[in-house]
Amino acid sequence: MENESLKLRNVGNEKYGTDKEEVTGEDDYDPHLYRKVEHPTSNSETLIHLLKGCLGTGILAMPEAFKNAGMVNGLVFTFVIGALCTYCLHVLVQAQYTLCKRYRVPILTYPESMKIALESGPKCLRPYAKFSPFLVDFFLIVYQLGICCVYIVFVAKNIKAVADEYTTNDFTLTQYILMSFIPFVLINCIRNLKLLAPFSTLANVITFASFGVVCYYVFQDLPDISEVPAFGTLYTFPLFFGTTLFALEAVGVVIALENNMKTPKGFGGYCGVLNVGMVFVTVLYVGMGFVGYWKYGDLSKASITLNFPPQEFLAKSIRILYSVAIFISYGLQAYVPVEIMWKTYMLKHLEGSDRLMVWEYVLRIASVIVTFVLALTIPLLGLFISLFGAFCLSALGIAFPAIMELCVKWPNDLGPGNIVLVKDIALIIFGITGLLAGSYSCISEIVQKLSAGQLD
Structure with missing residues (x-):
């Protein structure tokens, strides 16, 4: 461990410009003071970015999530899942801070943190340390590509809903997905995120304007709330869990935001950026799910925009505008997945090549092809959302942070009665159960719908 610590310390000093002579001991080292971020963000800017990262297609799927849980279950358990996600994010950020402090480096990535934590954890977990970065990267890549699949299907479904009102051509959803391939390739070939910044701002404006239109529709002529089922079935509850987790969890965004803050200590705490942002997001998601399900009941679709009257101009406009925002x-x-695959796995095998840019574009185009193949094979928006939420985020957002905390605090800092150990084991079991149950329910539903030819 001492050699590993020294190695990490030297890498951190070299990478981030830390003067190791200033470091006199673990208790004196504050990683936040040694971070050198080129363009650090303020607390308010970080909060805005957090809201932006959490408000995607997931919020439009919340009425269908409530359909799978029932009104009362949906209301209660969305708050529970929101609180659980927030707590696990705190656990992850704090564990990473402790590791940075212990090994005297300003920043560690999620995969690096997982590896180092396992190396210092219980002996039964140490053999898995060398494989853990690949496992974390796998879930991160699958999750991000899964989001891309969801976006492709979302755009195609909403464009089809509008086009069907104006054309007599009976194009299928598959054809609309194929027609959007080139635009998606082009936007993924933009290598500099700064070029996307103006479009991203436009997407944010469209997104928040869309919420106003959604409220306009859902609050009109609400039915008697007693007609809406209060409880769903045990079989469909994992679908609710996956969708809600997909909507609320933003583990990749959170780590990046905390690492780029001007005052990282303002991220945690009772009134910190994370709590304020997640409370706002959770309340917004609960409101969307509750009122949307109240309005449309069992007719709630995978995106609430698909429930709007297809013939009305306002409904058509919001479908198009929101599709543009999601496309951007x-x-x-x-x-994110392109950066992980390129910098972590491919670039080291291409050193000295004079065609690095060509290979990077090959990777970018291949990533788009993979997401399109999945979208074409299983164009089921709601189940896509639930599947990737249950499969990836149960691990990344719940089980892995608990494993990391357990290892970081092992063996002498587990609290009275080993309460930290008990709590983390419970979180690990819950995360694995959510992964297995949610994935099973989603895959079962996907098979049934594909067998019956139901693509909506």
């Missing part, structure tokens, strides 16, 4: 966001979401 595809470039941002696809940027």
Whole structure:
């Protein structure tokens, strides 16, 4: 461990410009003071970015999530899942801070943190340390590509809903997905995120304007609330869990935001950026799910925009505008897996090549192809959302942070009665159960719908 600590310390000093002679001991080292971020963000800017990262297609799927849980279950358990996500994010950020402090480096990535934590954890977990970065990267890549699949299907479904009102051509959803391939390739070939910044601002404006239109529709002629089922079935509850987790969890965004803050200590705490942002997001999601399900009941669709009257101009406009916003966001979401695959796995095998840019574009186009193949194979928007939420975020957002905290505090800092150990084991079991149950329910539903030819 001492050699590993020294190695990490030297890498951190070299990478981030830390003067290791200033470091006199673990208790004296504050990683936040040694971070050198080129363009640090303020607390308010970080909060805005957090809201932006959480408000995607997931919020439009909340009425269908409530349909799978029932009104009362949906209301209660959305708050529970929101609180759980927030707590696990705190656990993850604090564990990473402790590791940075222990090994005297300003910043550690999620995969690096997982590896180092396992190396210092219980002996039964240490053999898995060398494989853990690949596992974390796998879930991160699958999750981000899954978001891209959701975006493709979302755009195609909403464009089809509008086009069907104006054309007599009976194009299928598959054809609309194929027609959007080139635009998605082009936006994913933008290598510099700064070029996407103006479009991202436009997407944010469209997104928040869309919420106003959604409220306009859902609050009109609300039915008697007693007609809406209070409880769903045990079989469909995992679908609710996956969708809600997909909507609320933003583990990749949170780590990046905390690492780029001007005052990272303002991220945590009772009134910190994370709590304020997650409370706002959770309340917004609960409101959307509650009122949307109250309005449309069992007719709630995978995106609430698909429930709006197809013949009305306002409904058509919001479908088009929101599709544009989601299309722009595809470039941002696809940027993450491409960066991981390119910088972590491919670049080291291409050193000295004079065709690095060509290979990077090959990777970007291949990533789009993979997401389109999945979208074409399983064009089921709601189940896509639930599947990737249950499969990826149960691990990344719940189980892995608990494993990391357990290892970081092992063996002498587990609290009275080993309460930290008990709590983390419970979180790990819950995360694995959510992954297995949610994935099983989603895959079962996907098979049934594909067998019956139901693509809506």
